[in-house]
Amino acid sequence: MDALAVARLQFAITTVYHFFFVPLTVGLGILVALMETLYVLRGDEVYKRMTKFWGKLFVINFAMGVVTGIVMEFQFGMNWSEYARFVGDIFGVPLAIEALLAFFLESTFLGIWIFGWDRVPKGVHAAAIWLVAIGSVFSAFWILVANSFMQEPVGYVLSNGRAEMVDFGALVTSLHVWIQFPHVLFAGVTTAGFFVLGISAYHLVKKSRGQEVFRRSFQMAVVYALAGSVLVGLIGHTQGQYLHEVQPMKLAAAEALWNTEQPASFSIFTLGDLSGKKEVFSIRIPGVVSLLTCNNLTCEVKGINDLQAEFVQKYGPGDYVPFLPITYWSFRAMVGSGLLMILLAGISLYLVLAGKMGQYPKFMKLLLWAIPLPYLANSNGWLLAEVGRQPWVVYGLMKTADGVSQVVSPGTMLFSLLTFTLVYGALMVVDIYLLAKYARKGVTEEEGESPQVSLTGGAVLEGEV
Amino acid sequence: MDLNTVWFVLVTVLFIGFFLLEGFDYGVGILLPFLGKDDTDRRVIINTIGPVWDGNEVWLITAGGAIFAAFPQWYATMFSGFYLALVLMLLALIGRGVGFEFRSKDRNPTWRALWDWLIFAGSLVPALLWGVAFGNLVRGVPIDANMQYVGSFWTLLNPYALLDGLAFVAIFGLHGAIFLSLKTKGELAERAHKAAMRFWLPAVVLIFAYVIASYFATDMFTRLGINPGPIPLGAGVALLATGWFIRQRHHGWAFVMTSLTIALSTITVTMGLYPRVMVSSLNPDWSLTIYNASSSPYTLRVMTIVALIFVPIVLLYQGWSYWIFRKRIGREDVLEY
Numbered sequence: 001m002d003a004l005a006v007a008r009l010q011f012a013i014t015t016v017y018h019f020f021f022v023p024l025t026v027g028l029g030i031l032v033a034l035m036e037t038l039y040v041l042r043g044d045e046v047y048k049r050m051t052k053f054w055g056k057l058f059v060i061n062f063a064m065g066v067v068t069g070i071v072m073e074f075q076f077g078m079n080w081s082e083y084a085r086f087v088g089d090i091f092g093v094p095l096a097i098e099a100l101l102a103f104f105l106e107s108t109f110l111g112i113w114i115f116g117w118d119r120v121p122k123g124v125h126a127a128a129i130w131l132v133a134i135g136s137v138f139s140a141f142w143i144l145v146a147n148s149f150m151q152e153p154v155g156y157v158l159s160n161g162r163a164e165m166v167d168f169g170a171l172v173t174s175l176h177v178w179i180q181f182p183h184v185l186f187a188g189v190t191t192a193g194f195f196v197l198g199i200s201a202y203h204l205v206k207k208s209r210g211q212e213v214f215r216r217s218f219q220m221a222v223v224y225a226l227a228g229s230v231l232v233g234l235i236g237h238t239q240g241q242y243l244h245e246v247q248p249m250k251l252a253a254a255e256a257l258w259n260t261e262q263p264a265s266f267s268i269f270t271l272g273d274l275s276g277k278k279e280v281f282s283i284r285i286p287g288v289v290s291l292l293t294c295n296n297l298t299c300e301v302k303g304i305n306d307l308q309a310e311f312v313q314k315y316g317p318g319d320y321v322p323f324l325p326i327t328y329w330s331f332r333a334m335v336g337s338g339l340l341m342i343l344l345a346g347i348s349l350y351l352v353l354a355g356k357m358g359q360y361p362k363f364m365k366l367l368l369w370a371i372p373l374p375y376l377a378n379s380n381g382w383l384l385a386e387v388g389r390q391p392w393v394v395y396g397l398m399k400t401a402d403g404v405s406q407v408v409s410p411g412t413m414l415f416s417l418l419t420f421t422l423v424y425g426a427l428m429v430v431d432i433y434l435l436a437k438y439a440r441k442g443v444t445e446e447e448g449e450s451p452q453v454s455l456t457g458g459a460v461l462e463g464e465v
Numbered sequence: 466m467d468l469n470t471v472w473f474v475l476v477t478v479l480f481i482g483f484f485l486l487e488g489f490d491y492g493v494g495i496l497l498p499f500l501g502k503d504d505t506d507r508r509v510i511i512n513t514i515g516p517v518w519d520g521n522e523v524w525l526i527t528a529g530g531a532i533f534a535a536f537p538q539w540y541a542t543m544f545s546g547f548y549l550a551l552v553l554m555l556l557a558l559i560g561r562g563v564g565f566e567f568r569s570k571d572r573n574p575t576w577r578a579l580w581d582w583l584i585f586a587g588s589l590v591p592a593l594l595w596g597v598a599f600g601n602l603v604r605g606v607p608i609d610a611n612m613q614y615v616g617s618f619w620t621l622l623n624p625y626a627l628l629d630g631l632a633f634v635a636i637f638g639l640h641g642a643i644f645l646s647l648k649t650k651g652e653l654a655e656r657a658h659k660a661a662m663r664f665w666l667p668a669v670v671l672i673f674a675y676v677i678a679s680y681f682a683t684d685m686f687t688r689l690g691i692n693p694g695p696i697p698l699g700a701g702v703a704l705l706a707t708g709w710f711i712r713q714r715h716h717g718w719a720f721v722m723t724s725l726t727i728a729l730s731t732i733t734v735t736m737g738l739y740p741r742v743m744v745s746s747l748n749p750d751w752s753l754t755i756y757n758a759s760s761s762p763y764t765l766r767v768m769t770i771v772a773l774i775f776v777p778i779v780l781l782y783q784g785w786s787y788w789i790f791r792k793r794i795g796r797e798d799v800l801e802y
Contacts, residue, residue: 078552092533104523110519118799405541434570438570
């Protein structure tokens with residue numbers, strides 16, 4: 001493998017891995033903050049138990065997000081130093097702001113939240129988790145400002161052999177950001193919704209200690225998951241339409257639309273040859289892609305072949321077609337799991353409203369197994385966004401091949417790739433073990449049905465608190 | 466002062482914050498296996514930095530982000546050039562970060578021993594590597610006319626830089642021991658005090674050896690002169706005073722002194738560098754400076770405004786969090802980690 005391939009693979013692995021943790025942090029932070037706010041406002045101990053139970057899982061997940069996040073920041077310089085030289089003037093800014101605005105806020109107030117239960121007043125404690133949640137939302141925003149520049153560069157000029165910022169306002173008000181950001185935000189909400197829904201359902205079926213904790217968690221999570229999944233879908237739809245304008249190749253690649261069509265058909269199932277460059281077999285519904293991209297049945301959607309020809313004319317000879325098997329199937333995996341989540345959340349809401357949560361244990365158990373769905377959608381969403389932009393690292397400005405570090409040998413990179421992959425694999429096992437352990441354990445004695453036992457302070461709490 | 470210099474100063478400030486705060490975190494991690502006689506002890510030790518270590522680490526992340534934004538060429542050259550060292554550092558930081566969070570979440574002694582070991586190694590390795598990195602920035606590394614690092618991993622491991630690495634470990638160990646003697650009670654605080662006594666002399670020896678080595682290995686002395694002024698001298702005096710305060714059991718003052726040593730030494734190093742950020746050992750003209758490595762004036766302006774607004778806010782709330790957790794921690798307390 002050459003350095004480029006290794007660097008790309010490493011970026012894919014570390015990014016997708018990092019993004020296993022981030023959406024849950026974003027979504028669950030807000031949800032736990034809501035729970036604690038209810039506790040402060042109503043003084044109802046059940047909400048406190050909810051806060052503590054979900055807070056514990058939040059913290060385990062958060063730690064993984066932090067440590068894998070540092071790798072992301074370093075990686076741009078380590079593997080992609082030519083890219084860093086080219087865009088640092090612009091790209092470094094949101095990264096630095098993210099650290100200054102978001103990371104300090106999250107980490108400092110999470111420390112106060114974890115360790116401050118008995119040290120700060122109730123209201124301050126709830127404010128701390130809100131600040132953590134706000135910090136993680138800020139973090140999502142600024143990293144998406146950075147990513148949006150890669151997807152649709154704005155506010156820059158090319159001078160001194162690099163892209164230089166001329167309009168910071170254009171960067172943060174870019175329409176791309178304001179479509180991508182809510183999409184990711186609600187993906188986080190959905191992830192947390194299904195996480196809480198699945199684990200609550202498990203405990204409701206098992207009739208574990210603290211039924212009230214899980215009943216209310218389930219109710220909150222239903223609303224959260226349904227609102228999140230519907231909104232993420234609607235915004236995703238807008239995003240698709242926007243792609244039609246700014247990155248038509250990504251859209252065509254997601255649809256495996258080889259030739260320009262008017263009206264454009266939607267592929268239900270397309271097989272290509274192994275190179276990903278040619279269609280072998282396809283089942284299509286006429287008009288649907290037109291409907292999805294322009295809200296009518298008749299508009300023209302450009303196909304891959306025409307776009308390729310256009311790009312050759314504009315940017316010179318080269319292959320401007322992303323790797324179709326990934327764009328095509330990641331799009332379907334994302335949308336498919338999204339639709340399935342809307343359905344599951346809808347049914348769950350019906351059960352809550354009809355008061356029938358207890359009558360369908362099989363469905364409730366199914367919800368536990370639905371927890372991977374948002375993760376599947378999140379990962380595939382990023383695969384589509386990043387692979388679909390290829391061969392560009394900054395759309396229209398710099399090709400990925402030109403961004404890779406020149407001084408790092410493929411062997412060194414391979415060593416780092418293998419090391420990180422092994423370490424990440426081991427950590428995933430540990431993380432899932434801990435999450436499952438604490439999720440399964442349910443509310444502990446301390447947080448259980450009985451009133452707070454204040455005698456259990458100190459050494460008794462040692463160990464698995 | 467032009468904006469390039471402002472950012473050189475700001476990056477220095479970020480590194481001072483990082484070394485001051487993560488300095489004692491690393492020290493605490495390095496001391497963990499030696500001062501923690503049983504599991505409860507080790508938990509107390511970890512809990513002294515429990516609420517703050519993550520916020521402290523953000524100083525590093527922000528320093529990295531600031532270098533990327535203000536001096537992208539520096540960021541690109543250093544991060545691609547110091548590649549394997551950074552892989553090691555990242556692995557260390559990963560093990561240490563999840564170690565804090567995970568170690569007490571299972572009772573299994575092997576589990577806990579494993580994380581304790583990772584916390585120890587994860588504190589020692591970055592402390593050492595930051596020293597090595599800073600040593601190399603000043604000493605100079607092979608950088609060619611295109612700002613590319615053309616050395617190898619082994620180039621970084623020269624005796625001078627390794628000495629710097631050891632000096633970092635010693636001063637962070639000392640800083641951490643004093644911090645622990647301030648934050649713990651009873652027998653553990655006594656052990657921390659003894660550790661501080663024991664760390665002081667090696668720290669003095671290593672740091673003065675490092676200063677002498679700098680005379681031969683770098684151009685620090687030609688640049689700063691024989692009488693380098695109050696800042697480097699202040700660092701030396703503070704380090705010597707640390708020993709006296711420890712002996713007098715004025716741990717608060719001793720902590721102020723190690724803090725001063727760290728801050729003033731960092732400033733000394735950056736004074737020796739200025740206006741360079743990475744010295745080229747091949748040709749002085751190929752060194753990276755705050756001018757040839759910097760972002761555009763517009764970007765520096767935007768970043769300056771952002772920093773002027775948010776750095777004070779961060780300092781305020783981080784200071785407040787230290788105030789909340791100002792109490793000593795004992796074996797009888799509720800231990801979250």
